[in-house]
Amino acid sequence: MEQTRVPHVVLLPYPAYGHIKPMLTLAELFSHAGFRVTFVNTEQYHDRLLGNNDVTGFYKRFPNFRFTSIPDGLPPDNPRFGIYIKDWFCSDKPVSKLAFLQLLMSPGLLPTCIISDSIMSFTIDVAEELNIPIITFRPYSAHCSWSDFHFSKLAEEGELPVTNENFDKPVKCIPGLENFFRNRDLPSICRDGGPDDPILQTFIRDTSATTRASALVINTFNEIEGPIISKLGSRLTKIYTVGPLHALLKSRIQEDSAESSPPESNNCVLSKEDRSCMTWLDSQPSRSVLYVSFGSFIKLGREQILEFWHGMVNSGKRFLWVIRSDLIDGEPGVGPVPVELDQGTKERGCIVSWAPQEEVLAHQAIGGFLTHSGWNSTLESLVAGVPMICWPQIGDQQVNSRCVSEIWKIGLDMKDTCDRSTIENLARDLMDNKRDKIMESTVQIAKMARDAVKEGGSSYRNLEKLIEDIRSMAFKA
Structure with missing residues (x-):
């Protein structure tokens, strides 16, 4: 009988807390499933994560897990905020791209697949060069993801930039959002410049690049975004909705734990907590x-x-x-x-x-x-x-x-x-x-979210399918 290979997944988030946290949760779920996991941050966030967490204890819980880093190519004293990171964001990130390529070519590191933040599209170039399957990850809602796919259309129709004068104009050119969204409800990038704005063009480029990946993972669940997820399916080969990830991780660990106390919360702490x-x-x-x-x-x-x-x-x-x-x-x-x-x-x-x-x-x-x-x-x-x-x-x-x-x-x-x-x-x-009226909806949606991550729930099943599909990649390798 042919020996089953242990899948090895390399994950690379965009260097921001809101991107790192959900991807780390996804990485923990893979490790919990028995995968080898390599989690790659830029050096500055790698140092912050290791400095604020009990990494030794983390490795005991997830022995097949490894944290590593690549440079971002910015000077050490760059604050990596706002205008200071704009040029890096809008570039093809040559230093990071080369470092990521070299990392993947290290002895024993070649992965079963790469899971990369969708706005780190240089990873798709690297994956194609090395013939490694790549899945993109969006830590946003499906509604935001669907909006991103229409930036070019918004620009073509003269809707950008969004200004005070057209804030309350209804959005007409994004199917599914016509009855709910005004210009002021579009992603903030739509306010920052016209069609030639370099950040807008970078988002357009990165969003388009996701169609080259084999699949997309989104931190959401079908019960609240089903119609928009279906529309995304017209642009993408395969979509796995596996959210809310923090609740899914707790559900999976509780399922396998004999302890009555709830599991620890997500371990991505980039600042010391005041308890x-x-x-x-x-x-x-x-x-x-x-x-x-x-x-x-x-x-x-x-x-x-x-x-x-x-x-x-x-x-x-x-x-x-x-x-x-x-x-x-x-x-x-x-x-x-x-x-x-x-x-x-x-x-x-x-x-x-x-x-x-x-x-x-x-x-x-x-x-x-x-x-x-x-x-x-x-x-x-x-x-x-x-x-x-x-x-x-x-x-x-x-x-x-x-x-x-x-x-x-x-x-x-x-x-x-x-x-x-x-x-x-x-x-x-x-x-x-207005508490009673709002709480009625809040209680209903909270139940939907909790049901989605339970065994048999939509996100639980989608994670199982994602794990199964990555295992099949390892078997074929």
């Missing part, structure tokens, strides 16, 4: 706290911080707020705090530099989430059954906030506004005035 907030939450009434976090990437101005702060204090609601040390653009901290905000926070608030978000959202004291609408945060809130106030800023966040408010009806959208009165009123609406 004192969990003790504070334990002392708060059920569903009384508004959790506020704008993710790992967004920057705010000091005036915006103060508007949010006044709005939350004036609402009279309890709040847990994540204020990163680098949250304020160009400043090391929030600066002087008005007396009324300091007093209101002491009475009803808790501020930390980083929080264990999945645990926070699952806590019984949490009644709502004021979020930047990143897709990871959206899915985590959705699974936990926590309604949202959405304040999107970049990337796919505009798309996600519209889906939350108008399609799934599990929250409120405050995009393109930032004033204390709006924040105060929406906090009260979410926590009191």
Whole structure:
């Protein structure tokens, strides 16, 4: 009998927390299935990940797992944010491309297949050169992915760039979104420049390149995005919807664990967590706290911080707020705090530099989430059954906030506004005035998400199919 080969998967995320986290979860699922896994970050994120995690303990749980890195070619002192990374993003990333090629050619490393972030399309060139199967991964919603495929059409019809003057014009040239989306709900890249904008052209190039891959993996589930997933199927050979990934990982590990306690949350920690907030939450009434976090990437101005702060204090609601040390653009901290905000926070608030978000959202004291609408945060809130106030800023966040408010009806959208009165009123609406209506949809969709990742659920079955298909690649190799 021919000996079965152990599949070896090499995964490469785009260097940003919101991309690394879900792909690491997918990598853990492969390792849990018995695959060899090599997880490749750029050097800076590799160092941050290893510096903030118990890697020895991780390797004990996943002995066939290996972390490694490639350079991005940027100077060491480059902050890798905003305009500083624009040129790298818009290039074909020659240093990273060569390093990735050399890595794959290392003795004993040649993989069964590559799984690469869809906006790292140079990996498709490398895979084709080495004749290795490649699957692309999108850490976004299907709605955002479908929008990306229509950037060229939007440009051709003169809809770009989106400006204040045409914000509320209905989207007409993206099938399936006509009745729900306005221009302001399109990905933020549509606001940044005209048809010749280099970042827009890079997205068009990378999105087109995904059609050369053998399949696409998306961190979503059929029950909330089925019609749009079907439309994506007209452009792509094969699609595996396997989300919400963080919940699927917990489901798979619980299934095989004899322990009654829940498994650990995702191990992708790029900043130290302040767990004192969990003790504070334990002392708060059920569903009384508004959790506020704008993710790992967004920057705010000091005036915006103060508007949010006044709005939350004036609402009279309890709040847990994540204020990163680098949250304020160009400043090391929030600066002087008005007396009324300091007093209101002491009475009803808790501020930390980083929080264990999945645990926070699952806590019984949490009644709502004021979020930047990143897709990871959206899915985590959705699974936990926590309604949202959405304040999107970049990337796919505009798309996600519209889906939350108008399609799934599990929250409120405050995009393109930032004033204390709006924040105060929406906090009260979410926590009191409109809570019953929003919670009805929130509870239904939370159940759909949890069912999707259980044995027999749609995402569970799709992961099984993905694992089976990769195993067949190893058998043929």
